[in-house]
Amino acid sequence: MSVVVVGAGLAGLTAAADLAAHGLDVTVLEARDRVGGRMRGIEVAPGGWVDAGAAYLGDRHTALTALMTGLDLKTTPATVDGDSRFALGGDERTRPGRFPPLSAVALGEMFDALDELVRTPGLDAPWSAADAARLDALTAAEWAGEHLRHPDARLFFPLFLGEMMAADPADVSVLHMAFYLRSGGGIRYLNAFEGGAQEHRIAGGAHRVCERLAAGPGVRVRLNEPVRAIHQDDDGVTVTAPAGSLRADAVVVAVPPSLAGTIDHRPALPAPRSTGRTAPGCAVKVHLVYPAPAWREHGLSGWSVSARGPLLSTVDDSPADGGVGVLTGFVTGREAHRFSRLSEDERRERAFAQAARLFPGLPRPIGFHATDWVGETYSRGCYAALFGPGDWLRLGPHLTTPHRRVHWAGTETSVEFFGLMEGAVRSGHRAAAEIIATYR
Numbered sequence: 001m002s003v004v005v006v007g008a009g010l011a012g013l014t015a016a017a018d019l020a021a022h023g024l025d026v027t028v029l030e031a032r033d034r035v036g037g038r039m040r041g042i043e044v045a046p047g048g049w050v051d052a053g054a055a056y057l058g059d060r061h062t063a064l065t066a067l068m069t070g071l072d073l074k075t076t077p078a079t080v081d082g083d084s085r086f087a088l089g090g091d092e093r094t095r096p097g098r099f100p101p102l103s104a105v106a107l108g109e110m111f112d113a114l115d116e117l118v119r120t121p122g123l124d125a126p127w128s129a130a131d132a133a134r135l136d137a138l139t140a141a142e143w144a145g146e147h148l149r150h151p152d153a154r155l156f157f158p159l160f161l162g163e164m165m166a167a168d169p170a171d172v173s174v175l176h177m178a179f180y181l182r183s184g185g186g187i188r189y190l191n192a193f194e195g196g197a198q199e200h201r202i203a204g205g206a207h208r209v210c211e212r213l214a215a216g217p218g219v220r221v222r223l224n225e226p227v228r229a230i231h232q233d234d235d236g237v238t239v240t241a242p243a244g245s246l247r248a249d250a251v252v253v254a255v256p257p258s259l260a261g262t263i264d265h266r267p268a269l270p271a272p273r274s275t276g277r278t279a280p281g282c283a284v285k286v287h288l289v290y291p292a293p294a295w296r297e298h299g300l301s302g303w304s305v306s307a308r309g310p311l312l313s314t315v316d317d318s319p320a321d322g323g324v325g326v327l328t329g330f331v332t333g334r335e336a337h338r339f340s341r342l343s344e345d346e347r348r349e350r351a352f353a354q355a356a357r358l359f360p361g362l363p364r365p366i367g368f369h370a371t372d373w374v375g376e377t378y379s380r381g382c383y384a385a386l387f388g389p390g391d392w393l394r395l396g397p398h399l400t401t402p403h404r405r406v407h408w409a410g411t412e413t414s415v416e417f418f419g420l421m422e423g424a425v426r427s428g429h430r431a432a433a434e435i436i437a438t439y440r
């Protein structure tokens with residue numbers, strides 16, 4: 001029994017490892033010249049790695065944690081000790097903790113209103129949620145216009161959504177926003193470092209999970225093989241990639257939904273996997289490398305939030321073993337589109353200038369990396385696909401339904417921890433289990 005897995009991201013490789021462990025013959029075809037997809041490491045100093053893509057996980061991410069244990073990978077704590085910096089009005093301010101210097105009442109009301117949405121019954125299958133049709137027709141921007149009266153809440157809402165989902169509020173339906181926040185464990189869990197979804201990083205870089213899976217027993221990965229066509233007949237499937245065609249008994253497609261739709265499927269897919277309203281999450285992740293994490297000497301955590309970009313938030317991502325200090329900057333939503341259009345020199349100078357304003361007294365960085373996920377052909381944005389108005393009702397019921405011998409994986413096919421590494425792992429296990437149950 002042979003299986004082709006399309007996409008060597010975390011979902012595809014998890015599925016491949018499970019299938020290989022059951023004695024199936026598995027080939028993974030990967031479009032890029034590396035494995036890992038939205039998980040990618042950058043070595044900023046000898047032995048010091050940072051994450052250009054996914055980085056953080058929490059204790060509720062049990063499938064990922066179990067996978068890492070099996071691969072002998074450890075976590076390292078994410079660092080947020082010290083005061084934060086905020087640039088939300090005309091000036092920069094230092095405050096203890098991460099709560100912004102805005103009206104606590106206004107932000108409290110905003111989070112209460114979001115919490116109420118997150119409690120919408122049936123969100124675990126959003127297309128059948130109570131009031132799904134109304135919530136799916138409305139964008140998060142329209143919802144904010146209706147529900148957020150205080151200027152501080154209106155200022156903070158897009159920053160919050162950018163940080164949580166790399167989303168511009170105009171791009172996502174209210175149903176998707178509510179689902180995403182619920183799927184990730186609720187607003188407080190998703191947003192928290194200590195005890196939350198950002199509590200740990202993966203020692204040595206998140207990409208190591210994928211590298212170790214790809215090197216595992218029975219998993220054969222072919223790089224630089226973008227799959228163009230998947231044609232099924234009565235006896236099996238032909239998968240076509242640049243180096244030729246492969247025959248298999250079943251296929252796992254583990255690529256983001258908008259990319260899955262660009263593959264020529266025969267018979268044609270019974271339902272689309274994305275629509276014109278399905279937006280890519282928009283994030284450029286920036287790393288500023290310093291000789292040392294000198295902000296810590298000033299009692300600062302490296303955490304900042306700014307109303308104006310490019311760096312809408314920063315966090316201390318200094319590698320535990322690298323000696324250097326690293327500030328990671330997140331450029332998200334609309335700001336990411338603007339930043340994406342700049343030259344490398346312009347990006348560097350704007351990021352350096354903003355970091356200098358936020359953290360006065362730091363030397364000029366010795367290194368700069370900007371990873372533009374918006375422009376990545378084989379990701380088309382991040383952190384994950386954003387379902388726009390109408391998408392959940394139209395796409396939701398079909399996202400995981402096999403198309404004859406073609407099974408679906410990828411973080412966007414997981415209703416638990418959608419968009420996160422944890423969702424990718426769970427989807428990979430599910431797709432492999434479907435094949436094992438169907439064909440063995």
Ligand SMILES: Cc1cc2nc3c(=O)[nH]c(=O)nc-3n(C[C@H](O)[C@H](O)[C@H](O)COP(=O)(O)OP(=O)(O)OC[C@H]3O[C@@H](n4cnc5c(N)ncnc54)[C@H](O)[C@@H]3O)c2cc1C
Pocket residue numbers: 006007008009010011012029030031032035036037038039052053054055056057225226227228254255256259263283285373378379381382383384409410411412419420421422423424
């Ligand atoms: C900047 C950023 C920050 C993030 N932060 C976090 C975080 O802190 N915590 C967290 O849990 N998650 C985070 N995520 C999300 C996380 O990275 C993803 O949920 C997860 O990696 C998705 O895995 P996947 O296998 O579903 O998809 P992908 O990683 O996208 O894998 C799909 C693979 O398919 C390949 N491919 C595409 N088309 C084809 C084709 N036609 N033929 C063959 N191969 C193809 C791609 O090259 C890719 O390797 C972040 C993502 C980004 C980019």
